[in-house]
Amino acid sequence: MARTSIARYLNFYNRRRPHSSLDRRTPDEAYFEPTPILAAA
Template identity: 70%
Template sequence: RASLGRYLEFYNGRRPHSSLDRKTPDHVYFNQPLLAAA
């Protein structure tokens, strides 16, 4: 389990993805603009 957690941290937090313009999934997800309340 620990090794799976380390891999997911690497994959989502440190590994750039070409489909995300060489950004990490975490960077893309956590840097989205906030939506205005309706």
């Protein structure tokens, strides 16, 4: 029961919960879809 609850929370935390430090993206979005690096002018 505890393992299932922890796994469900980690799934929510990484896949569904937006993080302010990641510009309101989820950790999965930040990892799998990185922000493109802009070239210097």
